Amino acid sequence: GQNIDQPTEMTATEGAIVQINCTYQTSGFNGLFWYQQHAGEAPTFLSYNVLDGLEEKGRFSSFLSRSKGYSYLLLKELQMKDSASYLCAVRSTDSWGKLQFGAGTQVVVTP
Amino acid sequence: GAVVSQHPSWVICKSGTSVKIECRSLDFQATTMFWYRQFPKQSLMLMATSNEGSKATYEQGVEKDKFLINHASLTLSTLTVTSAHPEDSSFYICSARELGRPDYSNQPQHFGDGTRLSIL
Numbered sequence A: 001g002q003n004i005d006q007p008t009e010m011t012a013t014e015g016a017i018v019q020i021n022c023t024y025q026t027s028g029f030n031g032l033f034w035y036q037q038h039a040g041e042a043p044t045f046l047s048y049n050v051l052d053g054l055e056e057k058g059r060f061s062s063f064l065s066r067s068k069g070y071s072y073l074l075l076k077e078l079q080m081k082d083s084a085s086y087l088c089a090v091r092s093t094d095s096w097g098k099l100q101f102g103a104g105t106q107v108v109v110t111p
Numbered sequence B: 001g002a003v004v005s006q007h008p009s010w011v012i013c014k015s016g017t018s019v020k021i022e023c024r025s026l027d028f029q030a031t032t033m034f035w036y037r038q039f040p041k042q043s044l045m046l047m048a049t050s051n052e053g054s055k056a057t058y059e060q061g062v063e064k065d066k067f068l069i070n071h072a073s074l075t076l077s078t079l080t081v082t083s084a085h086p087e088d089s090s091f092y093i094c095s096a097r098e099l100g101r102p103d104y105s106n107q108p109q110h111f112g113d114g115t116r117l118s119i120l
Helices: none
Strands: A003-005 A009-013 A018-025 A032-037 A044-049 A053-057 A060-065 A070-075 A084-091 A099-101 A105-110 B004-007 B010-013 B019-025 B032-038 B045-051 B067-073 B076-081 B090-096 B115-119
Touching: A003 A084, A009 A018, A018 A032, A018 A084, A018 A105, A032 A060, A032 A070, A044 A053, A044 A060, A044 A070, A070 A084, A099 B045, B004 B090, B010 B019, B019 B032, B019 B090, B019 B115, B032 B067, B032 B076, B045 B067, B045 B076, B076 B090
Parallel strands: A009 A105, B010 B115
Antiparallel strands: A003 A018, A018 A070, A032 A044, A032 A084, A053 A060, A060 A070, A084 A099, A084 A105, B004 B019, B019 B076, B032 B045, B032 B090, B067 B076, B090 B115
16 A cells, blocks of 8 residues: 655754654655645755765755665754644655655744 | 745634635746645645646545646646535645756755635
């Protein structure tokens, strides 16, 4: 079956580092995306991995291991504005590039 | 660049009303757009894939006669919730991928701001 798992909630203090894990079991794989979503707003794109390894983009990094069906998003130097839901999404191999989303991880940054 | 506009942002209406939601790609062309529904504290669930000039493809369990999708041009897709009932109250979000770029395969879906639908 199709399954994308990520923790429901994580709490960290301002300035700290948080790692959000995502495991997936999907019938096809054509890349993994991470999105940030603030309450009541649309998701915004953070990162994309299709090959194994680490992609770094400023304070955010994302890692992928295709053999393990595993990815993580690393948020460094946490800021209060980083409090949001972080969604892991796997793109299928169909011609439209459909995305299947995990349930999201709510990150709460405390002072 | 890659802006997707969704309108309206908020709708409150009586049960039995039909509601139309528009999704426009403002500065790029999108032959394919996606419609999602999101209930509180849940993930985005794909409802249908909207294809310009052809019929939409619906996900399993989504009633195509209930959720009418029209993709009349390369920049506009509409979702009509027909005879809406309180259980249809949700956050509806559209997205599109930008075509014609050399790195198309890496391009993420760009999301509209969403429409919060409340049926009384």
